[in-house]
Amino acid sequence: MSKSYTYYPGCTSRSSSMHLEKSLRAIAPKLGMELNEIEDWNCCGTSVGHIAEGRLPNAALSARNLALAKDRGEDDVVTACAACFIHTHDANEQIREDEGFKADLNEALAEAGQAYDGSLLVRHVCEVMVKDVGVDAIKAQVTNPLTGLKVAGWTGCQTVRPFAATERGGMFDDFDDPKFMRDFIEACGAEAVEFANNTSCCGGSVAVISPQKSLQLMKTILDEAKEREADCVATPCPLCQQNLEMYQDLINKEFGTDFQIPVVFYSQLMAVAFGLNPLTDAALNQQMIPATKLVEMGTK
Amino acid sequence: MSNGKLSSRTILVVGGGIAGISATVEAAEAGYEVVLVESSPTLGGRVAQLNRYFPKLCQPTCGLEINYQRIKKNRAIKVYTMTSVGKVEGETGNFTVSLNTRPRFVKANCTACGDCAGAAESEIDNPFNYGMDKTKAAYLPHAMAFPLRYVIDPSVIGSPEAEKIKASCTVDAVDLEDKEGSFEIGVGAIIWATGWQPYGAEKITQYGYGEVADVINNVEMERLAAMNGPTAGRIVRPSDGKEAKRVAFIQCAGSRDEKHLPYCSRICCLGSLKHAAYLREQYADAEIDIYYIDIRAHDKLEGFYQKLKNDPQVNFIKSKPGSIVRGESGDPTVKGENTITREIYANSYDLVVLATGMEPSARGEGSSVNLQRDEYGFVVPCVFEPDGMIAAGVASGPLDVSMSVQSATAAALRAIQAIAQGEGK
Amino acid sequence: MTAHLPETKRKYDLTFARWVSRNVHGGDKLNMCMQCGVCSGSCPLGEQMDYGPRRLFMMIRAGMKDEVMKSDTIWNCVACYRSEVRCPRGVPVTHILDSLSVVAVREGYAEAKNAETTRFAKAFWWSAKKFGLTDERLVTALYYFSGGIGEGIRKGMANQKIALRMIGKKRMHVGMPRKIKRRGELKKILAKAVEIENRNDAAAGEEVKS
Numbered sequence: 001m002s003k004s005y006t007y008y009p010g011c012t013s014r015s016s017s018m019h020l021e022k023s024l025r026a027i028a029p030k031l032g033m034e035l036n037e038i039e040d041w042n043c044c045g046t047s048v049g050h051i052a053e054g055r056l057p058n059a060a061l062s063a064r065n066l067a068l069a070k071d072r073g074e075d076d077v078v079t080a081c082a083a084c085f086i087h088t089h090d091a092n093e094q095i096r097e098d099e100g101f102k103a104d105l106n107e108a109l110a111e112a113g114q115a116y117d118g119s120l121l122v123r124h125v126c127e128v129m130v131k132d133v134g135v136d137a138i139k140a141q142v143t144n145p146l147t148g149l150k151v152a153g154w155t156g157c158q159t160v161r162p163f164a165a166t167e168r169g170g171m172f173d174d175f176d177d178p179k180f181m182r183d184f185i186e187a188c189g190a191e192a193v194e195f196a197n198n199t200s201c202c203g204g205s206v207a208v209i210s211p212q213k214s215l216q217l218m219k220t221i222l223d224e225a226k227e228r229e230a231d232c233v234a235t236p237c238p239l240c241q242q243n244l245e246m247y248q249d250l251i252n253k254e255f256g257t258d259f260q261i262p263v264v265f266y267s268q269l270m271a272v273a274f275g276l277n278p279l280t281d282a283a284l285n286q287q288m289i290p291a292t293k294l295v296e297m298g299t300k
Numbered sequence: 301m302s303n304g305k306l307s308s309r310t311i312l313v314v315g316g317g318i319a320g321i322s323a324t325v326e327a328a329e330a331g332y333e334v335v336l337v338e339s340s341p342t343l344g345g346r347v348a349q350l351n352r353y354f355p356k357l358c359q360p361t362c363g364l365e366i367n368y369q370r371i372k373k374n375r376a377i378k379v380y381t382m383t384s385v386g387k388v389e390g391e392t393g394n395f396t397v398s399l400n401t402r403p404r405f406v407k408a409n410c411t412a413c414g415d416c417a418g419a420a421e422s423e424i425d426n427p428f429n430y431g432m433d434k435t436k437a438a439y440l441p442h443a444m445a446f447p448l449r450y451v452i453d454p455s456v457i458g459s460p461e462a463e464k465i466k467a468s469c470t471v472d473a474v475d476l477e478d479k480e481g482s483f484e485i486g487v488g489a490i491i492w493a494t495g496w497q498p499y500g501a502e503k504i505t506q507y508g509y510g511e512v513a514d515v516i517n518n519v520e521m522e523r524l525a526a527m528n529g530p531t532a533g534r535i536v537r538p539s540d541g542k543e544a545k546r547v548a549f550i551q552c553a554g555s556r557d558e559k560h561l562p563y564c565s566r567i568c569c570l571g572s573l574k575h576a577a578y579l580r581e582q583y584a585d586a587e588i589d590i591y592y593i594d595i596r597a598h599d600k601l602e603g604f605y606q607k608l609k610n611d612p613q614v615n616f617i618k619s620k621p622g623s624i625v626r627g628e629s630g631d632p633t634v635k636g637e638n639t640i641t642r643e644i645y646a647n648s649y650d651l652v653v654l655a656t657g658m659e660p661s662a663r664g665e666g667s668s669v670n671l672q673r674d675e676y677g678f679v680v681p682c683v684f685e686p687d688g689m690i691a692a693g694v695a696s697g698p699l700d701v702s703m704s705v706q707s708a709t710a711a712a713l714r715a716i717q718a719i720a721q722g723e724g725k
Numbered sequence: 726m727t728a729h730l731p732e733t734k735r736k737y738d739l740t741f742a743r744w745v746s747r748n749v750h751g752g753d754k755l756n757m758c759m760q761c762g763v764c765s766g767s768c769p770l771g772e773q774m775d776y777g778p779r780r781l782f783m784m785i786r787a788g789m790k791d792e793v794m795k796s797d798t799i800w801n802c803v804a805c806y807r808s809e810v811r812c813p814r815g816v817p818v819t820h821i822l823d824s825l826s827v828v829a830v831r832e833g834y835a836e837a838k839n840a841e842t843t844r845f846a847k848a849f850w851w852s853a854k855k856f857g858l859t860d861e862r863l864v865t866a867l868y869y870f871s872g873g874i875g876e877g878i879r880k881g882m883a884n885q886k887i888a889l890r891m892i893g894k895k896r897m898h899v900g901m902p903r904k905i906k907r908r909g910e911l912k913k914i915l916a917k918a919v920e921i922e923n924r925n926d927a928a929a930g931e932e933v934k935s
């Protein structure tokens with residue numbers, strides 16, 4: 001039986017994390033998730049929008065998306081991007097809690113003949129997978145268990161913080177030592193190596209803006225992945241995936257290391273484990289550092 | 301048991317820790333019948349599990365033994381161990397209480413010779429030592445147990461081992477047919493002295509309890525230091541038995557924290573100071589760091605704090621650490637900001653002790669019982685009119701032993717007043 | 726009567742703290758801070774900050790307006806929310822730092838205006854407003870050149886290899902920027918939101934004066 005959700009893909013789904021989008025779209029039907037895209041959605045503002053124009057205009061971006069989501073009815077709004085999730089969820093909660101803020105935003109929305117009352121719930125797709133789908137249902141879809149693949153589950157920060165252990169955030173995992181990545185990896189039949197850096201930060205947008213400040217943070221994560229002999233790192237977060245993959249060359253140059261560790265999304269692991277095409281469905285052809293072992297597991 | 305007029309002069313005390321014991325003897329010595337029920341196999345509560353206790357750093361025996369004597373001497377006291385409260389009905393002056401008992405499988409004629417333990421092969425986690433070691437499935441809770449009577453763990457019942465245990469008893473005290481039971485009593489007032497349990501340190505995920513080796517909590521530290529503890533009093537690390545000489549104490553671990561226990565437990569600062577004293581006695585070269593927000597050594601114990609403060613091997617670091625992780629050497633490493641120097645530190649230790657607070661035990665206990673509790677789960681005593689539901693000891697708030705005893709004495713008086721009120725009706 | 730008491734020069738000036746409490750999102754919770762240090766001690770970039778959140782919060786209480794507004798602490802926040810979820814007093818640390826950065830830019834502090842994040846944010850906003858979407862390629866280029874042509878070329882060169890590889894993997898869009906359909910609607914909404922923000926701001930200013 002499948003359940004219908006309103007889906008908010010976010011900007012990176014069209015560019016830097018297209019492989020998350022593709023693989024998620026590939027596995028969603030198997031997990032009974034019907035993802036209906038918000039019509040004409042816009043950018044969420046990410047972690048910098050408010051600095052440019054202030055809090056209200058930034059929240060207006062989310063308000064428009066939510067108003068459009070509401071046109072689809074009361075289905076929960078689901079997104080796979082950590083930044084999209086916290087900014088949209090946060091804006092939604094503030095609309096619910098702060099009458100003045102809600103009134104201001106509605107005044108702005110009225111310019112386009114729109115309105116939003118705060119009635120929707122904004123959720124992260126991982127929370128949906130844990131709570132609505134369930135790890136057992138994920139396991140049930142596995143036809144090609146990733147036996148022998150060692151994966152470092154790296155949750156990063158914003159997927160779980162600051163909302164995972166709040167009521168409206170779904171109470172689905174811990175802030176400091178979340179378990180769901182491990183559960184996903186094991187459900188796919190792979191081995192989840194111990195990973196103390198589970199929620200270590202890659203530097204986020206500071207890493208994009210001034211990489212030098214965050215190279216050490218990323219190196220610590222890579223160091224542990226290597227020490228644990230992981231074949232790849234798996235993450236739910238687009239920014240984490242991009243930073244850790246993109247900066248490995250720079251890190252190697254800076255610290256004299258020789259990291260070549262593939263960084264994939266949990267959804268790519270699932271796609272391969274579900275027996276889908278590793279290149280087109282799991283979109284592993286879009287890795288900058290090829291996840292060779294995982295690709296081979298899929299083509300056998 | 302009958303519900304005659306006399307029974308309304310009986311006082312029920314729930315919980316046989318230091319508070320419940322004190323309330324029992326005080327009320328009984330004032331001429332009232334007292335029924336004391338305790339859910340575990342022995343009286344003594346958490347105090348029995350301390351190594352020594354402030355202010356005078358006495359052995360727990362000195363507080364408990366004298367009270368056991370008073371209980372034994374007084375015929376107005378009835379003690380039921382392995383018993384807890386089911387339902388309470390009625391009103392002040394006239395309650396009907398149903399009590400539920402668990403089987404002990406050992407009768408009163410047990411001489412505590414220990415033959416049954418000798419015959420037992422299975423081992424269980426030793427509750428007295430918070431599971432830090434094992435005990436036989438036929439066991440004496442501890443050397444100071446009251447009653448001094450063995451217990452057989454239900455896990456072996458029905459096995460050939462149980463028969464072997466029974467056969468080993470020369471006085472025929474083992475009763476494998478012992479069953480759960482329940483009975484009713486009538487009482488005029490009830491003193492709740494159900495005490496506390498250590499706050500679950502594993503819930504403070506960033507402090508790594510249960511994940512990072514050699515991070516323990518403060519009640520485990522008491523057991524490590526105790527002669528009758530899992531290491532016979534040697535303070536060593538659980539992972540490899542290495543002497544714990546560089547030790548960190550993390551104050552307010554989970555306390556004064558909106559996400560955990562929002563209140564101050566009052567005794568954890570002194571607890572850690574006491575633990576520092578244990579370490580300094582045991583190892584001349586011990587180096588101790590105490591991480592604190594502010595030290596709350598209340599009134600008469602300020603002197604104890606000052607003494608340790610002057611000890612150059614005991615450092616006080618004003619900082620609530622951010623996290624505890626496994627360091628490169630495998631040692632637990634404490635990370636945070638020193639708020640005086642603003643230095644960001646990462647310090648490694650042999651052992652890290654989380655000073656966790658006291659949480660009212662059995663928060664859910666007596667859901668059938670209409671007990672007034674405050675926002676933290678402590679039982680609120682009714683102050684303005686005599687009420688038959690009275691709290692004593694840590695059940696009423698985070699108290700040390702002497703304050704618990706004081707509150708127990710006050711509770712005994714309140715119970716007597718409530719009975720007088722009930723009789724006047 | 727006060728002949729023996731010394732002259733005191735420094736007074737506790739709570740005006741700034743009160744202003745922060747009313748006008749910074751989450752600032753009303755600042756008075757809950759007990760200076761325990763968990764926030765600064767949990768920060769991945771704590772060592773690179775001039776003050777760190779704990780100290781910054783004390784400085785707000787002490788009325789050190791300029792020092793706070795010029796601080797690099799607000800710009801080094803990586804928004805990992807670790808301090809926020811760990812704070813024992815429920816102070817929304819990340820939200821407050823975030824909001825302070827908005828205030829610093831608005832109030833025209835040079836440090837804030839020239840902060841890399843601000844320049845990046847401006848470039849980003851340009852794309853969001855114009856297309857309704859982030860065009861990572863254009864945002865990055867605009868940001869690189871916001872520091873002058875020389876810096877733009879230097880940064881661009883340094884990242885050229887990465888960019889080419891991203892394009893090769895179809896993870897960077899080439900060609901005309903993608904756009905949402907009803908850009909006019911979005912533009913109107915945003916313009917109105919800016920207008921309301923300014924209106925609210927002016928009201929907050931009046932409140933301080935009165």
Ligand SMILES: Cc1cc2nc3c(=O)[nH]c(=O)nc-3n(C[C@H](O)[C@H](O)[C@H](O)COP(=O)(O)OP(=O)(O)OC[C@H]3O[C@@H](n4cnc5c(N)ncnc54)[C@H](O)[C@@H]3O)c2cc1C
Pocket residue numbers: 314315316317318319320337338339340343344345346347350352353354355383384385493494495496497518519522567571574656657658661662665692693694695699700701702704
């Ligand atoms: C690490 C640490 C060190 C400490 N050191 C000291 C010290 O040095 N000096 C000092 O003064 N204080 C110290 N304390 C505090 C001291 O332990 C308490 O003050 C004391 O235990 C309070 O006694 P109590 O009788 O109220 O509770 P407890 O000792 O908890 O006794 C409660 C009893 O009630 C029983 N019970 C619970 N629920 C039920 C039920 N529903 N039915 C029947 N029975 C029930 C329990 O089994 C238990 O036996 C320390 C505390 C800690 C955490």
Ligand code: SF4
Pocket residue numbers: 757758759760761762763764765778779782808811812813814815816818
């Ligand atoms: S963690 Fe919270 S209470 Fe502690 S210093 Fe930071 S803001 Fe203040």
